[in-house]
Each structure stands twice: as structure tokens, then as C-alpha cells.
Amino acid sequence: MWCVNITCSGDAWKIHGAEFKAMAENYQTEVISSKKLPDGTRIMAYKIEDVSDAEEFQERCANFSGFTADFEAL
Template identity: 75%
Template sequence: MWQVNISCSGDAWKRYAIDFKATAEKYQGELIGSKKMPDGTRIMAYKIEDVSDAEAFQEDCVNFTGFTADFESL
């Protein structure tokens, strides 16, 4: 089991939210945490079973300008 951690600025979220959500739907993941910070930053965590999917999801996320992502074992 893997956790993919994603964060982005408020501006990046406004620009790429629809595309990001479409990307997230491609993976067999479960949203386990989502938080909007006072400055507009978004922090999200997804639980994904397969390490290859976790790595691919992380790589897809950082293609959106203003998004950062990493993954870790649960």
C-alpha cells in the first residue's frame, strides 16, 4: 500500500483542477485526505495499492505547473 502526497498553490488548483481530477480517476486510488490551507494551498493524499501506479500518478501530478508530489509506503 502506498500514499501519494500532492500539494499545489491556489492558482495552480484554479488552473488545473479539472485536469488533475481526470488524472486522479485513471488510477485505482482512494482519496484519504484533502485540505485547503488559509493561503489557498491544497494538500491531498491518495492511497494506492500498486507501487507502479503510485509512481506513475506522482509523475503525472508534477506535470501540472505548481503541483508537487511524492509517495511513501503505508
């Protein structure tokens, strides 16, 4: 079991949010947490079973300008 942690600015979410959601639907994920901070920053965590999928999901998230992502074992 793996957790992919994603952070993005409010501006990045406005630009890429819909595209990110569409991309996320292509993976077997479960949202563990999703927060919107007062400054618009978003912090999200997704649970993924397969390490290869977690790594690919993390890499694809990081391709969106203004998004950072990493993953760790649960």
C-alpha cells in the same frame, strides 16, 4: 500500499484542478485526506495499492505546473 502526497498552490488548482481530477479518475485511488489552507494551498493524499501506479500517479501530478508530489509506503 502506497500514499501519494500532493501539494499545489491555489492558483495552480484554479488552472489545473479539473484536469487533475480527470487524470486521478484513471487510477484505482482512495482519497486519504484533502485540505484547503487559508492561503488557497491544497494538500492531498491518495492511497494506491500498486507501486508502479503510485510512481506513475506521482510523476503525472508533478507535471502540472505548481504541483509537487511524492509517494511513500503506508
